[in-house]
Amino acid sequence: MSSIQVTGDVPARLEDGFVRIAREAGLPGAFPQAVLDEADWVAEVPRLPGEDLTDLPFVTIDPPGSMDLDQALHLERLRGGYRVWYAVADVGAFVRPGGAIDREARERGETVYLPTGSVPLHPRVLSEGAASLLPGAARPAAVWRIDLDADGRALGADVQRALVRSRERLDYAYVQAAVDTGTADGVLGLLAEIGARRLELERERGGVTLPTPEQEVVPGGGGYRLAFRPPLPAEAWNAQISLLTGMAAASMMLDAEIGVLRVLPPPRPDDLDRVRRVATALDVPWPGGASYGQVVHGLDPAVPRQAAFLQESRVLLRGAGYVAFDGAPPALADHAAVGAPYAHVTAPLRRLADRYVTEVCLAVAAGEPVPAATREALADLPGLMAASGRRSGAVERACVDLVEAFVLRDRLGEPFDAMVIDVADHGGSGQVQLADPAVIARCDGPLPLGERVTVRLTRADPATREVRFTLA
Secondary structure (H helix, E strand, O other): OOOEEEOOOOOHHHHHHHHHHHHHOOOOOOOOHHHHHHHHHHHHOOOOOOOEOOOOOEEEEOOOOOOOOOEEEEEEEEOOEEEEEEEEEOHHHOOOOOOHHHHHHHHHOEOEEEOOEEEOOOOHHHHHHHOOOOOOOEEEEEEEEEEEEOOOOEEEEEEEEEEEEEEEEEOHHHHHHHHHOOOOOHHHHHHHHHHHHHHHHHHHOOOOOOOOOEEEEEEEOOEEEEEEEOOOHHHHHHHHHHHHHHHHHHHHHHHHOEEEEEEEOOOOHHHHHHHHHHHHHOOOOOOOOOOHHHHHHOOOOOOHHHHHHHHHHHHHHOOOEEEEEEOOOOOOOEEOOOOEEOOOOOOOOOEHHHHHHHHHHHHHHHOOOOOHHHHHHHHHHHHHHHHHHHHHHHHHHHHHHHHHHHHHOOOOOOEEEEEEEEEOOOOOEEEEEEOOOOOEEEEEOOOOOOOEEEEEEEEEEOOOOEEEEEEO
């Protein structure tokens, strides 16, 4: 999903701006007719698995309105632990290697989300229809079975092709309300329980999950305003199940010496020293021997100085990429933010690499050779995913800039209360976060990191998507 959402009708100027952003980024338009024709055909005749797990009461948990449902889960309590069933849409049951859909997906790389819609990786007849794990419909899936001990540690994992049927399509607010009101039982109660245990294990291994609020554009006062929506705990619990599956996939591929990993190098010493200095300047506690991940897990983004530290420390999480291997495992196999080897495997409707990782893991788990077409494609995946990731990131940043400039366009010269969240090395500028509206923008002046200041809006131009403040 896009990191910025528009509630209600989208103003024409914003709509036009999003179209221009898509055009400037070179996003693909409509699918070629050959791709659509193939999608219509395979939607009717997928390769169905022999195993039938439609008796397991899977549910999906996604943002409201989502149709491209990659994952469904079912959780069980075992004596002394838990069993996680995680069904991932089996895109390989529909996409033929070397076919029109496959070739187009390699050009696109991933689904790109804009506030007004998406540019999908696959034709919607598949991604929002025949391949999506929609409730009530039998669907082919790659079903992971992962057993955990009482502390949530993985004991073993397996994956197989099977037919599944999701029972319900839930959203995060519903899950959170059920847990908060004490009405969550069965799967939802176990999700909160297992999610909490997995988060604790993440802390132990030094993993990092940054609480990232979502910006929302909402009508109000005859115009529009921006607000931050903080993530719900239910989102973190659900993400932990996906991370668990990605870690299981990485372990399986490393043992088999073939696959594609999502990697992130450890922080550079200079960057880590800088972030430690920022923590000292902002009075953020960093106990001796504690990792960056352990420090982050104890912070509250609602506290101004801690929010400033979280923003400043993101430098430690830059540089993630993909690495393919067929033979000896790569020298860098870990993802520093996960704190372990990790692979993208749970979003094949929206991300190209996940389909190939799934095919590798299915073959390994079955004790069979990795299909030749999959093996031959691995080497190209890191480059394809890097290019699509850059394009998607540029679109997201441009959309945020456009919306912020649009909301502020009539308020030039006005003062705003803000918090300094970043300071340039030369000390003459930085970034400030406004409380109302919820905007992060450049600001000129000698800014005191982590302090509240008054700033004045000097530029807000939707045409150039530029917002600029100066210290008042």
